[in-house]
Amino acid sequence: MHWLILLSIIILVILSICFSVWKINGGGQNKYRLRSFESLPERIKREVFPSRNDEEESDDEYDEHEDDEDEDEDRRWKLQIEDLETEEVYEFIFYDGIGIGRMEETEEYEGFLEVPDPRVSKLHCAIVSKGNTLFLQDEGSSNHTFLNGKQITRPMEIQAEDVIGIGGSKLEIVKVFREV
Numbered sequence: 600m601h602w603l604i605l606l607s608i609i610i611l612v613i614l615s616i617c618f619s620v621w622k623i624n625g626g627g628q629n630k631y632r633l634r635s636f637e638s639l640p641e642r643i644k645r646e647v648f649p650s651r652n653d654e655e656e657s658d659d660e661y662d663e664h665e666d667d668e669d670e671d672e673d674r675r676w677k678l679q680i681e682d683l684e685t686e687e688v689y690e691f692i693f694y695d696g697i698g699i700g701r702m703e704e705t706e707e708y709e710g711f712l713e714v715p716d717p718r719v720s721k722l723h724c725a726i727v728s729k730g731n732t733l734f735l736q737d738e739g740s741s742n743h744t745f746l747n748g749k750q751i752t753r754p755m756e757i758q759a760e761d762v763i764g765i766g767g768s769k770l771e772i773v774k775v776f777r778e779v
Contacts, residue, residue: 673694674777674778674779675692675693675694675777675778676691676692676693676694676728676733676775676776676777676778677690677691677692677774677775677776677777677778678690678691678692678693678697678726678733678772678774678775678776679691679772679773679774679775680712680763680770680771680772680773681770681771681773682714682768682769682770683762683769683770683771684768684769688773689712691709691710691712692710693708693709693710693728694709694728695708695709695727695728696708696709696725696726696727696728697709697710697711697712697725697726698710698711698712698722698724698725698738699711699712699714699723699724699725699726699763699765699770700712700713700714700719700720700721700722700723700724700738700740700765701713701714701715701716701717701719701720701721701723702721702722705722707722708725712770714765714766714768714770716765716766716767716768717766718742718765718766718767719740719742719765719766719768720738720739720740720741720742722738722740723737723738723740723744723765723766724736724737724738724740724744724763724765725738726757727754731777732756733756733757733758733775734754734755734756734757735751735754735755735757735761735763736751736753736754736755737751737752740765742765742766744763744764744765745763745764745765746761746762746763746764747761747762748762748764757772757775758772758775759772759773759774759775760772760773
């Protein structure tokens, strides 16, 4: 009878240790969630900027323009962003896009700007390229994304001297370059 009590105490101790380790390591949060085969920026581009190929009609002029876009996708962007509060300047070189948020890094984007502000979502917004243009889009953040003081509800074109507002932070697009 005593060995049964001793065995149950040992089992309870092992379970409590396992639970503590589980909680320390994230408590069931699936950090390595399954992702679809295509990259998120490509999926976002397709959903946000549908191509005319999805429509029934197509004209030759647009198809020629599409070929130009394919050539543009081989050229990288260089972007400088300044945190107006800390005056730190961040530089990114990318093809498809960068994420901005509170988390340290994400596999969904080529670059990530970490903003240590509790009012900023883990993945707050993103800067994505489409052809020869960069767009700012909100990624479903709780406190919204602002461009030059106005809340954005759809992807908005950005350029040098634009100010992105997220949480209590203001980020200025200092320079935008495109490889030749």
